[in-house]
Amino acid sequence: MIRIHFIVNPIAGHGHASFTKEDLQPYFIRGIHELTVKISEYKKHATELTKSSILENANIIVACGGDGTINEVASCLIGTNIALGILPMGSGNGLASNLKIPKKRRKALEIIRNKHIEHMDVGKINGRYFFSNTGVGFDASLIKHYESSEKRTLLGYIRACATTFRDINKNTPLSIVVDEEVPMANPFIILISNSNEMGYKLSLTPKASLQDGLLDVLVIKNISRIKMLWLGFLILIRKVHWLKESRSFQTKNVHIKCNQSDFFDTQVDGEHKRIDTNELTISLVEKSLFVLTPQ
Template identity: 55%
Template sequence: MKNIHFIVNPAAGSGNHLISREFLENFFEKEDYAITIKNSDYKKHAKALTHTSITEDADIIVACGGDGTINEVASCLVNTNIILGIIPLGSGNGLASNLKIPKTIESAIALIKTKSVKKIDVGLINEHYFFSNTGIGIDAQVIRHYENSNQRKLLSYIKSTLKALKDLNYGNEITVEINGEKIQTNPFMVFISNSNEMGYKISLTPMASLQDGLLDVLIVSKISRLKSLYFGFLILIKKHHLIKEAKCYQANAIKIHQANKKVYESQIDGEFFNINSEAINISLLEKSLHVIA
C-alpha cells in the first residue's frame, strides 16, 4: 500500500480548487493507497507539514499549489528516497510546465498514479534550495511588487513589472565569478535557472535542462528604462539575447559578491528573499530529487 500525503495551499489559484479527502477518494482506491491531506495556512507552513509527513513514513508527498508551495515541500525531500508529486494550482506553474505535468487536477492525479519518476537537479543559493530559478535585480523587484498585490494573475505580473521599471534604481557594482572568469557589472539582472520556463510559457533560458548537471545564467548589465522596455519585448518574442548587454553562460557554480553591502534582494522560485551575507554562493546538486513527471 502506498502512503501518499497531500500538502495543499488552500489559497492557491484564488482558492478555486476541489482538493479534499472526498474528492481524492474518487481516484485513489482504499485497498491500494493510504491518503493524508494537510492544509498549509501560512508561509513556511508547508515545510513544517512536510517534515511531519516524512516522520509518518510517506512514500509520496504531493505539493498542491504554486511554485512557492512546491519549493517548500521539495526542499524537504532533497537527497531522500521520498517522491515528490505536483498538482499545479498556482498562477505561473513554471516547474510543473517544464516537467510536463498537466494543469487540470484530474490529469495531474492520473500522472501521479503512473509513478513515472525522474531524478532532477536541484539548485542551492547559500542555504536555500531552488528548483526553477533564482536571481537578483529586476526579477526580484517584480516579485516584491507582485507579492504586495492582491491578485495572482498574469495581469498582476505585468503591473508589477511596470512598477519595478518605474522604480528602477541601480545599486552597487557586483562581481560575478563564473567558469574562472570575474565579471564586474552593475546589473539589470543576474538570473540563474535550473529549468527552461518561468511560468506563462515565458523563458529567459530556453536551453536549460533539469537533468544536464548545469545551471543556465543570464547576466544583463545596466540598461536604460527605454531599453528595458525593448528588452521586455524581446523576451516575449524569445529574442532577448540580441541586446549587447545580455550575456549567457552555463556553469555548475557561481559566486556573487559586492563591496560595502551585505544584503541582496533576490527571488527564489518566485518568492522574494533578502539574503543577508557578504557573498552569494550558487551551486548544483545533480539528480538529487525524485519527482513524478
C-alpha cells in the same frame, strides 16, 4: 500500500478549489493507495507538514500549490527516496509547466497514480534550495513588487513589472563579481536557472534543463529604458540572446559578491528573499530529487 500525502496551499491561485480526501479518492484504488490530506495554514507550514509526513513513512508527497509551495515541500525531500508529486494550483506554475504537468486536476492526478519517477537536478543558494531559478537585480525587484500587489495574476505581474521599471533608478548601485571575473557595475539582471520557465510560460533561459547537470546563467548589463522595453518583447518571443548586452553561459557553480551592501534582495522560485550577506554561492546538486512526471 502506497501512502500518498497531499500538502495543500488553500490560497494558491484563486483559492476556490475544494480539496478533501473524498474529492481525491475516486482517482485512486482503495486498498492500494492510502491518501492523507494536510492543509497549510501559514508561511513555512508546508515545510512542517512535509517533515511530519516523512516521519509517517509517506511514499509520495504531493505539493498542491504554486512554485513557492513546491519549494517548501521539495526542499525536505532532497536526498530521500520519497517522490515529489505536483498538483499545479498557483499563478505561474513554472516548474510544473517545465515538467509538462497539466493544470487539469484529473490529468495531474493520473501522473501521480501512474508513479513514473525521474531524477532532477536541484539548485542551491547559500544553503537554500531552488528548483526553477534564482536571481538578483530586476527580477528580484519585480517579485518584491508582485508579492505586495493585490492580484496574483498575469495582469498583476505586468503591473509589478511597470512599477519596477519606474523605480529602477532608485536602486543602490552595486558592484558584482561573477566567478571571479572582471567586476560588473550595477548589472540589470543576473538570473541562474535550473528550469527553462519562470512562470506564465515566460522564459529567460529557454535552453535550461532539469537533468543536464548544469545551471544556465544569464547576465544582462545595465541598459537604458528603451532597451528594457526591447528586452520585454524578446522575453515574450524567447529570444533574449538577441540583446547584445546579454551574456549566457552554463556552469555548476556561481559566486556573486557585492562590495557596497551587506545584504542581497533575491528571488528564489518566484518568491522574494532577503539574504543577509554580501556574498552568494550558488551551486547544483545533481539528480537529488525524485519527481513524478508524465511517461
